[in-house]
Amino acid sequence: MLNELLTRLRFFLARKAHREVDEELQFHLDQQIQANIAAGMPPQEAQRQAVIAFGGVERAREECHEQRPGYHIETLVQDARYAMRGFRRNPIFTVTIVLTLMLGIGATTAVFSVVDRILFRSLPYAHADRLVSVGLVAPIEPQEFMLGGSYYDWRDHQTPFAAFTSETGVDPCDLTQGTPARLSCASVEANFLPTLEVHPLLGRNFTAEEDRPNAPKVALISYGVWLSHFGRDPGIVNKLIEIDGNPVRMIGVLPKDFEMPRLQAVDVMLPQALDEAEQRKADPGRVMWAFARLKPGVTIEQAKAALQPVFDYSLQLAPLQFRKEVHLQVRSLRDRQVHEVRLVAWVLLGAVIAVLLIACANVASLLTARGASRERELAVRSALGASRARLVVQALTESIVLSLAGATAGFAFAELLLRIFIAIAPKGLPFLYKAEIDTRIIFFTILLSLVCGALFGLAPAFHKPRAQALAGRASLAVSHAALRQWLVVTQIAVSMVLLVGGALLFHSFWNLQNQHLGMHTESVITARISLGQRNYGTSERRMAFFQQLESRLRYGPGVKWLAVSDSLPPGGYHRDQIYARIAVAGRPKSRGGTGGQVAWRWISPDYFRALDIPIVQGESFKEEELTSNGHLLILSKSLSSRMFPDQDPIGQRLQLASSVPDDPWYTIVGVAGNVKNGGLADEDEPEYYRLRRNRPEDWNGSSAIIVKTTLPADVMERWIRSQVATLDPTLPVEIETLRQRVSQLADQPRFQTVLVGFFAATGLVLAVIGLYGVVSFLVTQRTPEIGVRIALGATRRDILRLVIITSLRLIALGTFIGLIAALVVSRVLSSLLFNIGPRDPVTFVLVTLLLIFVAIAATLIPARSAAKVDPIVALRCD
């Protein structure tokens, strides 16, 4: 085998001269002629017979030549060179194709690099396909979690997992040594990294002893911290750092690509050091998140079934009202990470592939048109002995050269698009900040462009040049036109689907943006401040800080109303409690389920004025009540009408945590209008407000200052910052206008709307260009016919109608197919849509009209030029 390869290589490098073959064949012929003469033939006849006996001399020579190793490479190079020559001769044609491909391939590459990690790329753990997230789901928390009270039972009695581990979340912590910094500290069980099969880059993992309460403190640091704080010093292992004022021994460094399974940012990893015995007894115990590695061959369904007994056991210990609402959840880690964005990712990928299809169809159509004008050339080559295969290979080479050029331009375009994506992307889209064009993406793009090239190259390539083409008359190329018409129908249909998707998302986004929030966001500025544990360890200190800040801000310039609250509507964090735990004075305790969640906030008296929330009954909290001992409450309208459907709520008394023995009774003083509190798109929860009095127990670490101002936002922002800085210069403040906050909540819908809208517009433009191309091609081909018609008395109007009817047939067919496809496909969007059905008739009608209108406009240009055909010129030409 090796021998043969070497021989081939030698011949590939040292080519045989053409002359050798010629001489050899000539020798053969001469011998035959001599033999014939010897047999008694006259010389001329001898030569004739010799050639007949030999067969085609030229053919034999060619075939000898084709045996050469490297012959195929040679033809390929030859074809590519020929293709380049052709493209240089026709630069506009070439640039159009490369630009179209750049759009298609570039957009696909950019979107692929964004969704790759969400949908396809494997997680950065060894054998990540066997990692699962395990836990309970409840109405309070739809993402599975565990409770310390059950976790250890599950861990001891589970059978389907090879390893079972937990983390207890990531909390802010302070590096209090050298340059102080706020870091994120993750707490994990000792077997956390081994379960994920992650090995520290440096040093070692925690031991089981270090994961006990009161064990000497140890930590693993992230690669980022190792780089930024320790300059990648390999000698840091076993050194001490100070975290939150305590010395901690660094025992290792996490790998560079390490990710927490729930994707939280992490700088330092600590053992969670829970007291196992205490947790087992506790009810409900510490909230934690559990992950497991499936034993080989065990499926997720089997694992879930196998966990059911321990789950049922845990459930029996839970309060009755919870039992029906808590479920067991076992799902792959990838599902846990991308649950919300998977659909968006697929929609984006689908949309961009649709654009790519339209682009490919356009290129195929252009190449077919070129094929029609090159028919004569192809016929000549065919007549000179080029085989069908040879012509097909040549056409494919041309299209692949084109698509590789498109891919190269596409890379640049993709880089640009990716930057735009990252700039407009919402925070919640996982992995986007990591998206980049790496070798994997490049490989994907090259593969994609080859597929594209084959796709749009094959269509014209299989068109057989006909013998008439040799005759020199311009042929009608009917079959070319038929293929292009089908391509256009497809393009229109695909862009119809894209447009419907884009329009639905846009309509939904519009609904989202223009809904009534229940408050007014104009000229409201919010400043969120989170006090660290170190300087503000007690509630007295926290209250003192906020009261000082409030008094500094209150009479400042341009402050109309000032309020302090612990959280802000309409989305994001707020406090929650279970409805069933609220007891009404004089009524028996409820015995149903949990009754769902009730949101609540600590507020200061001017909260409703600052946000312009109407008090619909009773009155707001008063300034003097801040120093009272009374427990006062304001309900939202929805909570009030649920609790007191036909009673006056004012003056009613409630217990908020009825299960706690001496929970105080709260008196309802007012009812406020409903305010969105579950984000923009989600269901709202009923809500109540508690007055934050001048008592330390009412104050916790983080608060938001709400200022209704008459000054411009940036002036106000600077002033607030300066006031905070005079109190504590190291304190971070997060200042935004309320409008910005609301707008951020719409980031993800905006992102998907902008992207799909962009793809729909691109698709439409490409499809319209395709339609224009085909119609003008048809017009050019029918010029003599149109000339005859005009000569015979057809009016301009007749000609216009003739052309438009041809194109209308294409438009109608494409729109019709597109409508049906859109009706089928739009259903996948339903969960992304807000206040609009996936088959919203208005959207469908508008999109159809838009498409038909634009398409007809594209037809009018060639149609008018057809109507202007001069019969004399038309009949003379050709």
Added chain:
Amino acid sequence: MAPATDLLQGTLDLLILKTLALESMHGWGIALRIQQISKDALQIGQGSLYPALHRLEYKGWICADWGASENNRKAKFYSLTRTGKKQLEAELEDWDRLTTAIALVLKQV
């Protein structure tokens, strides 16, 4: 003369190798020899002989040298290489197996 039998697909290589096993020869000679030995029953397309020779040469089974022919003209002489000899044996064995198998089937049915 009985009508010449078309060569079975792939047997041309075998015939060339076998012919060259005796002595080195030029293309014309090979064609002549095959025709003579088979008593004109096997008619090789002379045109297809040369691509086959070139193919075998590129595979390294035969090698070519320029030499003088019987009537003192410059001619290309082909001879078997070591790999070629091994290949011939292998192909002969294959051929035997094939023909025996076919013969068996033909007798049976």
